[in-house]
Amino acid sequence: EPEVTQTPSHQVTQMGQEVILRCVPISNHLYFYWYRQILGQKVEFLVSFYNNEISEKSEIFDDQFSVERPDGSNFTLKIRSTKLEDSAMYFCASSVEGNTEAFFGQGTRLTVV
Amino acid sequence: KNEVEQSPQNLTAQEGEFITINCSYSVGISALHWLQQHPGGGIVSLFMLSSGKKKHGRLIATINIQEKHSSLHITASHPRDSAVYICAAPLYSGGGADGLTFGKGTHLIIQP
Numbered sequence: 001e002p003e004v005t006q007t008p009s010h011q012v013t014q015m016g017q018e019v020i021l022r023c024v025p026i027s028n029h030l031y032f033y034w035y036r037q038i039l040g041q042k043v044e045f046l047v048s049f050y051n052n053e054i055s056e057k058s059e060i061f062d063d064q065f066s067v068e069r070p071d072g073s074n075f076t077l078k079i080r081s082t083k084l085e086d087s088a089m090y091f092c093a094s095s096v097e098g099n100t101e102a103f104f105g106q107g108t109r110l111t112v113v
Numbered sequence: 114k115n116e117v118e119q120s121p122q123n124l125t126a127q128e129g130e131f132i133t134i135n136c137s138y139s140v141g142i143s144a145l146h147w148l149q150q151h152p153g154g155g156i157v158s159l160f161m162l163s164s165g166k167k168k169h170g171r172l173i174a175t176i177n178i179q180e181k182h183s184s185l186h187i188t189a190s191h192p193r194d195s196a197v198y199i200c201a202a203p204l205y206s207g208g209g210a211d212g213l214t215f216g217k218g219t220h221l222i223i224q225p
Contacts, residue, residue, distance in 0.1 A: 031210050043156070045204060045212035055210035089154050098210045099143055099203060104156040 002026040006092050006105035013082055013112055021077045021108045023092030032075045033093040033102065034067065036060070043091065049075065050098070082112045115140040115202045119216035127224055132187040134219045136200030137180075145183050146201040146213060147174050156199070159185070190223045197221070 005024045013019050025032050034046040048055045049067055066078045075094075079086055092105040116139040126132055138145065144163040150156050160167050160174040162183070167174050171190075176183040187194055197220050201213040 033210075033212055035212075035215075037154075042217045043199065043201075043213075043215040045214060048210035048212045050210040056204070056212055058204075058212070091156060101158050101161045102146065102213065103158060104148075106153075106155040109154070 002103075004092055004094055004103050004105035006090075006108050008108060009106065010109045011111070013110070015084060015112055016081050019079050019082055019110065021079075021090050021092075021110070023075045023077070023094075023105055024073050025075055025092065025094030026103055027073070029094035029096050029103070031055075031095045031098050031100075032067075032069070033095075034077045035091045035093065035104075036088040037091065037107075038085075038088045046077070046090075055098075079110075082110075084112050086110060087112045115142065115204055115214050117200055117202050117214055117216040119200050119219055121219060122217060123220045123222075125222045125224065126190055128191060130190050130223075132190050132194070132221065132223075134185045134198050134200075134221070136183045136185070136216055138183075138200075138202040139181065140202075140205070141178070141181065142202050144203070145176055147183070147185050148199040148201060148215075150197040150199060150218065152196075159198075187221075192223045192225050195221055195223050 007022045032049040037043045047057045047061045089107045093102040095102045147160040171188045173186040197218040199218045200216040203211040
């Protein structure tokens with residue numbers, strides 16, 4: 001069964017460093033999303049991406065964040081200068097169309113020290 | 114912007130019991146999602162429904178669009194059903210690449 005894959009599963013980084021989280025969405029999906037979940041809190045929307053551009057973004061998704069689809073398969077989330085409060089589980093998701101069933105990756109646990 | 118409320122936050126039940134988790138949302142939507150999150154953190158989509166009822170095995174999801182309310186039921190609950198169950202709705206009305214807003218989740222424990 002097709003699945004969304006995320007790498008790495010865990011990442012530890014020093015405060016102020018740049019990190020890139022990678023996702024491979026399901027191949028025929030057109031809509032891509034990033035969410036995050038701070039430990040013990042609910043999942044929060046970061047950004048949606050369609051047709052090679054950002055469709056929606058939340059107030060969390062500030063200038064420190066960027067997304068890219070560098071080739072036909074990968075979808076990345078970059079955090080330019082990490083802060084302690086960026087420590088969270090980051091989930092990538094994809095869907096065939098907007099507002100259809102979303103398929104989630106297993107997440108990348110980011111720890112900023 | 115949609116707000117999603119779930120109840121209960123925690124639920125412990127005995128194996129075999131009928132489980133109900135409730136979800137309400139504030140803005141009219143095109144469809145609602147029920148998701149399951151296991152201790153490892155991964156999220157799995159259980160249902161996406163826009164009206165009436167859907168059934169998958171022992172799981173049943175219902176939605177009342179007029180009342181902006183949905184329920185997830187588990188029949189003949191089993192310890193392997195123990196997980197966090199999350200309700201999610203489109204942030205706005207559900208058009209285009211609308212992201213989801215999530216409830217806080219219901220932490221379900223089924224004891225043998």
